[in-house]
Amino acid sequence: MTYVFWLIYVLAGWWAPWWSLLLTAGLVGGFSKTPKLMLRDGFAGGFLTWFLLCLLLDVQSDALVSSRLAKVMSLPGSWTMLLIVGLMAGAISLIASILGYWLKCCLQRSPVSS
Amino acid sequence: MKLNPKNALALIPLILWVGLVWGLSRNWGVLPAIGPVFNPFSGLWQTPKNSRLQNREWSLSDLNKPVTVFWDEYRVPHILAENERDLAWAQGFVHASQRLFQMDLQARAGGARLSGLVGARTLSMDQFYIRLGLRHAVRQSLAMMMNDPVTKTQIEAYAEGVNAWIRTRTKATLPTEYRLMNVWPEPWSAQHAAEFFVLMSYRLSGRTFDVPLTWIQKKYGTAAARDLFPEFMPKEYEIPIYAGVRPKGLKPLAADKSTFVSDLEIEPTLLQPFVSNGSNNWAVGPKRSQTGVSLLANDTHLGFSMPGIWFEQQLLDPKTNVYGGGFAGAPGVMSGFTPGAAWAVTNGTTDVVDWYQIRFRDEEGLDYQTSTGWKAAQVEEEVIEVRGGDSQKLAVPWTDLGPLFHREKQKGLVVRWTLHEGSDAIAVFRDLNRAQSYQDCKIALSRFRFPIQNFICADSRNIGIQHAGLIPRRARGQGQFIMDAMEPNARWGSFLTSAEWPQIENPATQFVSSANQRPVEIDFPISMGSESENYYRGRRIWDELSRGTVVGFEDFVRLQTDVLNPLARAVLPDMVKLLSMRNLNDNERVIASQMAVWDYKDTIHSGESSVFSYWWTEFRKTIWADQLGESGKALWPRDERLELLVKRHNLPIHPDQRWIDDQNTPQTESLSDQVTASFKAALQALSEQFGPSMGKWSWGLVRTVNLPHVGRIPGFEVKVRAPGSKYSVNAMQSQHGPSWRMIVSMGPWPEAITSVQGASGGEPLSVDYDGGAEGWASGFYKQVLFIKGEQLQHLKQPGRYFWRLQPKGNP
16 A cells, blocks of 8 residues: 555656655555554655665766765765665655654544534 | 544644654755755756756847857857857856856855855955955946946846846756755846956955065064065076066156064964965967967966866857856956967066055044044945854945054054956956957057956967056065055055056067066066065976977977976985985985986976975975964965075075074074985975885875865865976966966967866766866866857767757747
């Protein structure tokens, strides 16, 4: 189920603002069945989409961006830079999906009055 | 669904989510906004693709007629417009497309507004510039530029072109620097052009030794200060650019007899920018040129940066066809050629900054003493915007001489500088860019004001050189130290007229040359000051050109990239002789014998170059630091003065013994002791930094050339190895050197080769950013494509691109 959200994100991301990552992660959290799945999909989705897409783009320019940014941030090299960007995306995506899960819980527990 | 406390709790994760988006959209200290900067879809990963040069059609409002920009395989733009207004407009558009951040930074620096972009870090620099009168100079220059209707049109059109480029940008396609800082570039205006020229003039005409020299004067007396910083050296150390020149009608002034010594307590901290800024230029006439027409060479030495300071371009409109080096930030070519004329520049090192001590009526007020009574200083109120902080106010009192730079109760220090007079340099370069003959070139330059340049003009048959700019009429000795504002003779009379400028036209030797050395000889009627560069490059160029042979492109390339170190050649044999061998160990003795047979060439493989450089640096320190203070906080005499000190070793009593002796030790040191001690210290330093074996001390490794990012963002610099040194014609230093080289043969149609540091693309994340750095460093030149407008359609080939700039609404 959550894979669909991530797939839509990768396709829509080219037009959507950058925070569509956090929106997608929130939805993933909201629709996750168990906290464990939420944590896994929230982190892995953000990490994999950013890491792989950045890698794909970076390879096309011979690692120009990753290597220059790595120098700016005093990191050892391209791979570290890409990994850190992936981990950052994973982390923020994880937080957003926790927030989504939290929101779902709030809404489920709240009494619905007619 | 009613809002009750229970489902109101659902707002918490929502608010936190919004907070997360907000927090990741902004900068935190040096950390850029993670979301917009690093995401794969619109983040920096897209920049190499977005910044790649390609064929493009642009539809642009406020352009009058179509403009074509042809990018050749070296990424040099050739801009073809149908009128001069569109040409200026298109230059703004093209410059911004390649160099927006650099332009912004430079204009802000010149206008003392850098803190508005950078923040509190540059506040003291802005304040310093304001106290020196840079903002005042911008206002003066802008008023003059706006007063000339053609210049006004030009700089306004240029600004509109820059703004048109900024409008084509989105947050995702801004230059990387703006994205990392998370700011939008400010709109461009006519003022930016004036700010840029003021910055360049500050850098080039801001040499001023008066304040530190006054400190030396106070400590050791006027005679000693003048001996260390002579207006003229003994004849064998002089190779004046305008030897034997006596402008007609220029009357000598009586020598300055003032005995005034300032009693200000100001620190002798150096008040001078980039002392190493300099350049070489020379030309030979048709009789000495293999091409049968005049041949001209220029290499200008400015601070290195990425992108480089120079912007190579060709500009064409119905009245203009000019090729050469200009600057992103202003319209026009500053070192280049047209079909009929070429010109080349070197900085003229005539002193144009003087300091005066004034007296206030009381300790607080602004009434100051003049020969006609008390006068109130006019206050100029300045505001400095500070990014991420409160704006700062600065009130600068102006006297009739200039701004008050420093105050000690009733005593004040004011600075007078030709920069404050203002200049419409745009108009001068516009005329120069249209010059079709030697005479046109000279006429255009007659209006030039600052920074003083040695301009060589050439057409196919004529060559000439002139010291162009505002030259104060000053007596010998005047203006070397802080002067008394009440002394009527201390004030500048007037400026020389262009007919009175030192100049040479078609000399019998068939060559002219300059390299920032002293412009004139000792019997020149007025004083040009004592702040010229070392004469070594000038000497080498003069020696080579005065051989009288017929020369061509290859000879000029060889001379521009010449790495013979004339200082080493002059001084090293004596220094080796002065070494006290019994105080050296075996290894040091081996190196000493190797130094004795060195060919004096600063090649990248030379270990001797490194030894000499370290040795000379240590030696300078050994001689001067004990009495004149540590480097960077005080002033040390020029290298040629130290060479003279070494050369005097044969005299029975050394006249410089007071400087040779180390005042911090009880015993008396001899010259030999100091030469030996500095030699040992130099080898010690090299061993510690690069290992004990001299094989590891190659010049290319020891002295790396660093091309720092223009905004000093670490990681965006480029490092190269390059031959040459401060003393060789190839004046390569670690952060300064020949950033623009050009050799032109004026012909029926000019032919030229050029070499430029940091070619046009300034985007740090583009494939072109460091392109060409290695080639430039090793002395590679490219053949220039100097085209006629009608040729444009026939130039299509891979690696070349066309931009078609169409006025909106027109087909």
